[in-house]
Amino acid sequence: MEKFYSVRMRASKERAHEQGGKHISGGEQIAAYENVRESIIALLDKALTHTRGKPDFLQIQFDLIDEPIRKLEPLPLATNKVETVEEGRLMARNLLEKSGVPRACIEKAFLQITEFFGHRGAILFDIQSNQRVDHPNEKSVRVSRMDWPTDNFAQWADHHAVPRSKRIKEALVLATKVNRNRTTVAELCWSDDPEYITGYVASKKLGYQRITKLKEVGDEHGCRIFFIDGKRDLSSYIEYLEKQPIFIEWDPRLID
Ligand code: WAQ
Ligand code: MG
Ligand code: MG
Ligand code: MG
Structure with missing residues (x-):
């Protein structure tokens, strides 16, 4: 091997x-x-x-x-065009709700969102208790051990008329690893890089839903929140995020 x-x-x-x-x-x-x-x-x-x-x-x-490297099909992708940050964030809330995150939980997370900026990893937000649960020490979780072999990604990108962008590849790799796990209900993300304003909501139910404007150009506040169903074992979930090796592999015969 x-x-x-x-x-x-x-x-x-x-x-x-x-x-x-x-x-x-x-x-x-x-x-x-x-x-x-x-x-x-x-x-x-x-x-x-x-x-x-x-x-x-x-x-x-x-x-x-x-360990053996598990293979996952990339989440299906869609792009939602919006004109303003307000429109984008409203769309994000609606997509989270459609994915199964309760309204009250979404509102609670958005109220606290400035505390979720500026981290290196993702915030885990439990939809049962409506609380951040990546404690102790409020240490955000960095998802690791994942990739998408270059040629297969290029084939996927060309087929979907998406640019062969490293950023899109990295985000879809992460979103696929995270959202194919049963504990994850949905993910909300936008970049902390000042020039990049497109973000997304992802879930098993809706796939990878890009939103073209979730912040203003120049803003260095980014976020990544995994909405999770907390009844399941948190430590094995974190172990999956950090340690389970994953390759994304698109099968061109499965045309979506
Ligand atoms: N694990 C957990 N959290 C992460 C990871 C990771 N491996 N990588 C990034 N983050 C968190 C961290 O808090 C960063 O500050 C935040 O996400 C943003 O990271 O057009 O570029 O790499 O389809 O700046 C999404 C849209 C782009 C792409 C997201 O995020 C598209 C992006 P960035
Ligand atoms: Mg590589
Ligand atoms: Mg990145
Ligand atoms: Mg960044």
Whole structure:
């Protein structure tokens, strides 16, 4: 069996993340040994040229994946065009509700949303208790060990008339890993990169629903919230997010 390595990067400014530094960039890939160098260079470039600023802390590491890598079909994609942030966020709320997140939970999360900005990972929000549950220490969760082999992604992108963008690839990889898990009800995301204003709501039910404007250009506040059904075991869910290796693989015969 071919061996694969998880390659991860994180970069911050002023101090390391755990010392309260500003998050600049993160990234995760899976590479065969002969491609590890290429992965590390790609992640290094991502960190050194980031629009959130020049990092002064950077860490890249790789480690062998022992477990078999599970394959998942990418979530179906749709793009919703909106003109204003207000329209975009209203659409996001409606899509979350259609995905099965209760109205009261959505309102509670949006009331607290400024506390969910500026993290390196995702906030877990429980739809039973209407509370943030990625405690202790309010440590957001970084999803890792996932990738989409380049050629298969390019085929998928061309077929769907979507640009072969790294950003779209990374977001759909993460959204697919997260939302194919039964504990996840839905996800809400927009970037913390000042120039990138398209975000999405994702769920098993609705797939990957892009929304073309969820913030203003120049705004460095981004967020990622996983709405979860908290009756299930939280620690095994977090273990899945951080450790379960996943490859996205699109089957061109399954035309959607
Ligand atoms: N695990 C958990 N949270 C993450 C991860 C991860 N691997 N990567 C990013 N985040 C969180 C973190 O809090 C970031 O601040 C926030 O998400 C935004 O990350 O056009 O580019 O990488 O279809 O800036 C979505 C739309 C783009 C793409 C999202 O997010 C499209 C994006 P960013
Ligand atoms: Mg990213
Ligand atoms: Mg790769
Ligand atoms: Mg970012």
